Amino acid sequence: MNKTIFITGTSSGIGQATAQYFEAQEWNVIATMRSPEKQNILKNSERMLVLKLDVEKPETFNEVIEKAIAHFGKIDVLLNNAGYGQHGLFEATTSEQIHRQFSVNLFGTMEITRALLPHFRAQKNGSIITITSGVGRVTVPLVSIYAASKFALEGFCESLSFELASQNIQVKIIEPGNIATNFEQTTKSNFAADEALTDYSDYLKKMDEVFKGIYSGGGSTAADVAATIFKAANDESNVLRYVVGSDLQPLIDIRNGGTDEQYMDVLRSTFVPEN
Template identity: 50%
Template sequence: MNKTILITGSSAGIGKAAAQYFAAKGWNVVATMRSPEKETTLTELSNVLVTRLDVQEKADMQRVIAEGIKRFGKIDVLLNNAGYGLFGPFELATDAQIKQQFDVNVFGLMHLTQAILPHFRANKAGTIINVSSMGGRITFPIVSLYHATKFAVEGFSESLAYELSALNIKVKLVEPGAIVTGFDGAANFTGNPDITDYDDFVKGFLELWGSKTQERTTAMQVAEVIYEAATDGTSRLRYVAGEDAKELHGIRMSGEEPYHAYMQKHWMPAHV
């Protein structure tokens, strides 16, 4: 029997690339998204089930899992991929923006993980792959809330890996760097037209970001790393995707002072 993966956020970017990659490798795929009626590519693949799931709606999660099991017999891997970035000064974030950032990136991931665990326990096997970010171990200016969610995913996943290991359930983290998905272009921004003190800093940082992330990792390259995490048969926790992520993680591991000196020199706007 072919293995089955359930993927969140499959309408675009890493999620869609992963659905296509796993399907091409012969896996069954439960591809979830908020608007499945708009999907035209994945619906043409016989080993892909496209179905609706908004990770902010906990009540739908058991339905999606049941649909996947009914169609393919069982689910072997959960890929928690759905997420987005909230950019902008923290002071200017609204309560609604803060809540949604955590609801999607953290609580949705936790709720779906909790929902799949009874199935994995019954099978005495399963793998949970959480898409984190290089921003789960290093930080940039004006992305404090996004970083907070990804640091949460990192700590949650590492601890969960320990407690599930005795049940033959693996937990893995994939940490992409800057990727070609339109992620930051479509991201939400905090802001307040009455507060302009941050404007020069934000403008300067966004110019730096654009100049330093021109050569990005593709979503399909990240999908290949996800496939490695799903199939390598090891208990390895972290998988870094992208040369920029590998470089920045290496600098962070060199020590706090060298890392902060590097960030001050290369990632702070010149006029600040």
């Protein structure tokens, strides 16, 4: 029997690319998204089932999971991909924006994971793969809320990996660096700013130039991430974290290879301009 993956957030970017990649590898794919009617890329087929799912509505999860299992017989892998980036000045970020960031990125992931665990325990195997981010390990300015949600996901998954090992359920983390998707454009559209906070004006201009330089250096593609997810889904080792992108690994090496002061000095040299 072909294996089946259940993916959240497949309307675009990494989720969409991963759904296509796994289907091409002859896996069954449950591709979930908030508004299936608004996309025309992923279609129901012999190996693909497109379902409506909003990670902020856990009361709907059991019904969607039941449909998926009824269609393909079982689920082998859960890919927690749904999420977005709330960027901007922390001081300009509203309480509503903060709560929604955690509702989608963290609480939604926790709830869909909880909803699928009984199925994995019943079949005595399964894998939970979660997309975090490079900023879940190495932070940069203007992503404090997003980074906080991703740091929380890292801690959640690492702790969960120990208890679920007792149930023969694997936990894996995918950490993308700079990825060429529409993610950057999406974050710009809801960038937290406040014109009254003029004290930050010079800093924001300087950071705009810094990030333009970072993004202009290119990065991995959504297909690269999908290939890494496929590797993780088939990897029976105890590897927890999979880094995607040559831009991210050197920073993680600095963080892991020296003192905290040395690591912070490296990042401050880029993100704390001299006056």
